[in-house]
Structure formats: structure tokens, C-alpha cells
Amino acid sequence: DIQMTQSPSSLSASVGDRVTITCQASQDINKFLNWYQQKPGKPPKLLIYDASNLETGVPSRFSGSGSGTDFTVTISSLQPEDIATYYCQQYDNLPYTFGQGTKLEIK
Amino acid sequence: QVQLVQSGAEVKKPGASVKVSCKASGYAFTDKYLNWVRQTPGQGLQWMGRINPDTGDTYYAQEFQDRLTLTRDTSITTAYMDLSGLTSDDTAIYYCARGKFEWFSGNFDFWGQGTLVTVSS
Numbered sequence: 092d093i094q095m096t097q098s099p100s101s102l103s104a105s106v107g108d109r110v111t112i113t114c115q116a117s118q119d120i121n122k123f124l125n126w127y128q129q130k131p132g133k134p135p136k137l138l139i140y141d142a143s144n145l146e147t148g149v150p151s152r153f154s155g156s157g158s159g160t161d162f163t164v165t166i167s168s169l170q171p172e173d174i175a176t177y178y179c180q181q182y183d184n185l186p187y188t189f190g191q192g193t194k195l196e197i198k
Numbered sequence: 199q200v201q202l203v204q205s206g207a208e209v210k211k212p213g214a215s216v217k218v219s220c221k222a223s224g225y226a227f228t229d230k231y232l233n234w235v236r237q238t239p240g241q242g243l244q245w246m247g248r249i250n251p252d253t254g255d256t257y258y259a260q261e262f263q264d265r266l267t268l269t270r271d272t273s274i275t276t277a278y279m280d281l282s283g284l285t286s287d288d289t290a291i292y293y294c295a296r297g298k299f300e301w302f303s304g305n306f307d308f309w310g311q312g313t314l315v316t317v318s319s
Contacts, residue, residue, distance in 0.1 A: 092260075125305055134293050134309035135243070146307065178243055182304025186259040187233075189243040 093117050093181050097190035103198045110166040112193045114179035119159050123183035126155055126164045128175045129192075135178060139164060171197060200224040202294050202310035209316045215282040218313045220294030227275040228252035231303035234268065234279045236290040237312075248303045249277060284317045291315075 094117035104110050114124065122142040127135035137146045139155035142162055152167045166173055174197055179190040205219040220232065234246040247258040249268040256268045267280040277294060292313045295306035 123304065127306075134295075134312055135306070136309075137298070137305060137307050140298065140305045180243070180245075180306075185257060187245040187304060189245070191242050 092186055093120060093184055093188050095179055095181055095188050095190040097177075097179055097193050099193060100191065101194040101196065103196045104169050105198045106169055106171060108169045110169050110173075110195065112164050112177050112195075114157075114162045114164075114190050116160045116162075116181055116183075120181045120183035122158045123181055124155075124157070124162050125180045125182065127178045127180065128173075129178065130175045138177075169195075169197075200296070200308045202296060202308055204292075204294060204310040204313045207314040207316070209318065210284050212285055212317060212319055214284050214317075215280060216284060216315050217278055217280045218292050218294075218315070220277045220279070220310050222251075222275045222277070222296070225296075227270075228272060229300050231297035231301075232268075232270070232277045233295045233297060233303055233306060234266075235293045235295055235306070237293065238287075238290040246279070248297070251277065281315075284315075286317050289315065289317045 096115045098113050124142045126139040128138050129135040138149050143155045155164045176192045176194045178192050201223045203221045208216050228251045231248050233248045236244050246262050249256045251270045258266050265282040270277045294310040296308040297303040298305035298307035
């Protein structure tokens with residue numbers, strides 16, 4: 092199975108900050124990576140697919156980049172409603188696998 | 199609008215089985231894969247398997263190969279996840295999640311609300 096490693100595990104930032112979360116795959120996954128946002132008590136929400144494509148309705152302050160083994164998701168200007176846990180997920184190989192999550196908090 | 203509505207919370211004893219349903223609406227049920235993902239505090243998000251609602255073809259993660267069964271009933275646009283041989287490690291929230299694109303399962307664009315399964319003696 093492909094292992095997905097996110098960093099950091101948790102992150103504290105201020106409103107308006109630029110925030111970046113990274114995800115590393117244990118082998119080349121081309122561009123086959125999704126990012127999800129999960130708020131407490133809710134299912135995950137698809138933010139970005141194919142590493143850099145913004146899902147419909149997702150604010151443009153979110154962006155994704157990377158290919159191969161190294162990927163990032165960036166929030167250009169952190170808003171209070173962005174407080175959540177973020178997960179990456181590869182879909183290059185079955186079984187699909189997720190990162191362990193990055194919990195984002197407001198400073 | 200697309201909706202996936204799951205059945206309610208379950209409490210099971212070790213060794214028992216659980217069957218969770220996922221009722222789909224708002225789109226052509228047979229056009230999109232349905233995946234099952236579970237979430238535990240210890241293991242995070244874990245993909246369990248998928249079903250092609252059109253053909254009934256399934257793929258299971260190796261870890262669940264021997265005790266997971268995914269089925270569907272196209273007449274009522276509902277998918278089912280049946281997990282047997284439950285242990286306390288199976289205590290989790292179970293989600294169904296739709297594949298975004300036709301004939302491809304890897305991007306999960308709509309999710310059910312989740313079903314808490316508690317395994318306890």
C-alpha cells in the first residue's frame with residue numbers, strides 16, 4: 092500500500108496568514124491526489140482533485156500543487172471558517188490511502 | 199441535489215455482523231461508483247472498498263477481504279456495507295462516498311452523513 096505522510100500534524104495560524112500543508116507519498120503517484128477538509132461532526136469535503144483542480148464551490152484562496160511524491164495545499168489568507176482538519180488521499184493505486192491529517196487552529 | 203443518506207447508529211457485540219445502508223438520490227445511481235470509508239481516532243480515514251452500482255463489481259482492501267461484503271439494490275438506489283467478525287477495533291464511523299467521475303472511483307465528491315458502529319460486550 093502507498094503510505095501518505097502529512098506535515099505538520101497540527102498548525103496554529105492567525106486570520107489572514109498564508110498557510111501551507113504538505114503531503115508526501117511513499118512512491119510516485121503522478122498527480123493522483125485529493126485534498127479534503129473535515130469539520131467536527133461532519134464528513135470530509137472534497138477541496139482539490141488531481142493535485143491542483145479546485146472542486147466546484149471551493150473558495151479561490153485554496154490552491155494545490157505538486158506531482159510525483161510531494162504535494163501541498165495552500166490557503167492564501169486564512170479565514171475563521173477554514174478551521175478544520177485537512178487530509179490528503181492518493182488514488183493512483185488501490186487501495187486508496189489517506190494521510191493522517193493536519194489539524195488547523197486559529198492562533 | 200445529490201444526497202447520500204445512511205442508516206442509523208448500531209451497537210454490536212464482538213463476533214457479530216453489521217449492515218449499513220446508503221440511500222442515493224439526485225443523480226443516476228448506476229453511473230457513479232460508491233466507496234466505503236471508515237474513520238477511527240486511532241487509524242484516521244481508511245478506505246475499505248468500492249462497488250460499481252451498474253455491474254455490482256466490487257473491490258475490497260486486503261485488510262477487509264475476508265469479512266466485507268458490498269452490495270446494491272438498483273431498484274431502490276441503495277448500497278449496503280456488511281462487515282462480519284466485528285471486534286472492538288471496528289468501532290468507527292462508517293461513510294459511503296460517491297466517486298466524482300463516471301467509471302472512476304478515486305475522487306469522493308459526496309459523502310453520507312456517517313454511521314457510528316460501536317462494538318462492545
